[in-house]
Every structure is written in C-alpha cells, then in structure tokens.
Amino acid sequence: MNGKHQLTPEGLEKYKKELEYLIKNERPRIIESLKEARAQGDLSENADYDNARDEQARVENRIKELENIIKNAEIIAMDKSSTSNLGKTVVLEYEDKTTDTFTIVGSLESDPLAGKISNESPLGSAILNHKLGDRVLVKTDTGNEFYVVIKEIN
Structure with a gap:
C-alpha cells in the first residue's frame, strides 16, 4: 500500500476532528493537570504527576499517529462503476x-x-x-x- 492510508472522505474528516479535539482540549487539560501536580511538591512520589505524564504521553502519541494518518491519507475515489470496490x-x-x-x-x-x-x-x-x-x-x-x-x- 506504499505507506498511504486509504480513507473515505468521511473517515478523513473523523480523524481531523479527533486531532483538533486532542490539540484544543486534551493537550491543554493535561498541561493544567501537570501544573497542579507539580504544585503538590515532591515529584518523586507524586502519583498525580505520574498519571498526568502517562496521559500526556498517550495523547501526544495519538496526535502524532493522527498527523501521520492525515498526512498520508489517500482519499478513496467514489466512482460510478458497477463493480464492488473501495467506498462502495x-x-x-x-x-x-x-x-x-x-x-x-x-x-x-x-x-x-x-x-x-x-x-x-x-x-x-x-x-x-x-x-x-x-x-x-x-x-x-x-x-x-x-x-x-x-x-x-x-
């Protein structure tokens, strides 16, 4: 498949919306959680800080994954043929x-x-x-x- 991700137009839009949500909502929320956890003091035994860092890593990995999917998206052409193919x-x-x-x-x-x-x-x-x-x-x-x-x- 040459590194391309075959997607319907709807599928691409779904990934774009998820990416936008993560960047605009989840990323700032996690940054705020990290600030609050840091304010608690000693980070070596701070479960809230560890949890926020884990969540940050998960969200950042998903953001990178979505950016890759979108960058390498190949939109499925919706043709009028009478054969069963992608998008049909x-x-x-x-x-x-x-x-x-x-x-x-x-x-x-x-x-x-x-x-x-x-x-x-x-x-x-x-x-x-x-x-x-x-x-x-x-x-x-x-x-x-x-x-x-x-x-x-x-």
Whole structure:
C-alpha cells in the first residue's frame, strides 16, 4: 500500500476532528493537570504527576499517529462503476438467503459492527472488483469457505 492510508472522505474528516479535539482540549487539560501536580511538591512520589505524564504521553502519541494518518491519507475515489470496490456499499446474500450490507473501506476505517469491512479482510478482499449478481467464494483465515451473491452495489 506504499505507506498511504486509504480513507473515505468521511473517515478523513473523523480523524481531523479527533486531532483538533486532542490539540484544543486534551493537550491543554493535561498541561493544567501537570501544573497542579507539580504544585503538590515532591515529584518523586507524586502519583498525580505520574498519571498526568502517562496521559500526556498517550495523547501526544495519538496526535502524532493522527498527523501521520492525515498526512498520508489517500482519499478513496467514489466512482460510478458497477463493480464492488473501495467506498462502495454492497448487499450480500448468503447461502441461507440471509443478507448483510457492508461498506468496503480501508483497514483504518474498518468497523464490522458498524457495517464497514476492510478491503484486506477475507470477505472484503473476496468481493472486491466483482459485479452485481456475481457469486463469490469467501475463504476465511480459519479455513472455512462459503459463497455470497452480490445483490446490490451502491
């Protein structure tokens, strides 16, 4: 994937909002916590200070991670093709005639419980670049196999 993070426009916006929140809210709050903890005196046995430093490290690491994601974001082009590819929402029918609806996204946005599957997951990679009506064999990491039929592509 050449170091790029494939994101939907919505996914990129979500990361930008999280970054903004951390910089404008969490970072100043933690700095204030550190000031208050320092005012308590001896830092060698100051649990409040240690906790604030740990939280500061966690937040700063997340800020760096988000900056990297945003800097290396590759926005998924929303095309009008009739194939199932990144950014498309598909309705799949299983062999027992039940259906599921998924949006195919990059791995960073993957959230199966919210109906977003990664293009790198067994199901996501199996249905990529297929057309409406295609019957697709899905092979799971555990060795199971099943078929799905692509009923809709939006």
